[in-house]
Amino acid sequence: MEIVKLGDILIDTPKYGAPLSALKIGKYKYLRQTDIESKEPTMFVNLHNNCFLKKGDLLISRAGMNAGTPYIHSTNEKWVYAGYLVKYNINTELADTKFIYYFLIKNIKNIKKIANAGSTMPKLNPPAAKKIEIKLPILVEQQAIIDIIEPFEKIFLKFKDLVRIDTIENCKKDIGLLIDIVEPFEKIKEIFCKKKIWLLKIIKNMYERNSRNKKVSLNSFVNVIQRKYENQKYYVDTSSIGVSSFLSREKISINKKSRANLTVEINSIIFSKMNGQNKIYPIYDKSLLENVYSTGFYNVTSNNNLHVYGFLLTNNFVSQKTNASVGTLMSGLNLQSLNLININEQKETYNNDFILEYLCIIDKIISKISDIIYLLMEKYIH
DSSP states (O other): EEEEEEEGBBSOOEOBBBOOOOOOOOSSSEOGGGGTTTTTTOOSSSSOOOOOOOOOOEEEBBBSSSTEEEOOSSSOOEEBBBBBBBOBBBBBTOOOHHHHHHHHHHHHHHHHHHHHHTTOOOOOOOOTTOOOOOOOHHHHHHHHHHHGGGGGHHHHSGGGGGOOOOSSHHHOOOHHHHHHHHHHHHHHHHHHHHHHHHHHHHHHHHHHHHHEEEEEEEHHHHEOOOOOOOOEEEEEOGGGBBBBOOOOOOOOOOOOOOTTEEESSSEEEEEOOOOTTOEEEEEOOOGGGGGEETTTEEEEESSSSHHHHHHTTTTHHHHHHHHHOOOOOBOOOOOOHEEEEEEEEESSSOHHHHHHHHHHHHHHHHHHHHHHHHHHHHHHOO
């Protein structure tokens, strides 16, 4: 094994993506940095600027909250990649692109530290990315490690911190232990995940049943909380939140930055501003108040939070958000465009906050099960 820099194993200059205006309908699917997590573009373009993706291509996001996040193209579809993404062509005589992807995604925390250094906006442009150090086994071992991981890639991506990829033996052992330990707990977790899905369907259904035909501005229906940083020790960025999921409960110490500037209130809702993201979470657990949150979220309350939450879960909200978003490469909602979002007026006002509290509890249980898996893996895996 040798230690190389990413720049040492490239065959040409990294290629920036196409900074184009995204369209609802178009000739080519347009992969933006907000699509990396889902791996499925939601917008299109008619132009391409010769920024096509082919199967096996490696991209790294260069700016924003997911700066440093890698993506590997796993389909034969011809997509165009956006301006905040950069393509890195790996010299396949030295390294397998899939192995490099696994290495980058496994070391994402360290890479994000590089991206966060010295700037209020995270950045990882090619000059910095090319300096990333990679522990590189010989090519035949890289392929063997890929063969071990690929059948269990979903589990690897969930628990990547716990799997060594330095040798075939270590990788095989860690994946084996991961399967033995994870499977029983994953079955338990699946029960609670199904309960959460069921509950989210109920919340959406309650919104529809309690809706009049008359629409009102979302901005007039909710109270937008604009409390600033209040000396919290920990920071939650937009990548830590999914759709009713707290994806990362690890507390991250912060050096105060401008985006860490939202203090949330109990019994409220946060949702992401950025177009292409539908990150929503109920703040019904007092422990969530220990954090300062990214200004990439809105924090709102109303006289019927359940009605608002149900609306935020609908495709109608996602569609309106796309139409109302401003900006080009990183489009999203601002306070003015929030006025363009219309929610159905409620038939009656009632307090069903306990449902959102229950949703928060279920998600916390799911997260705790993942924590137990991590603790067991840390105890037995190495």
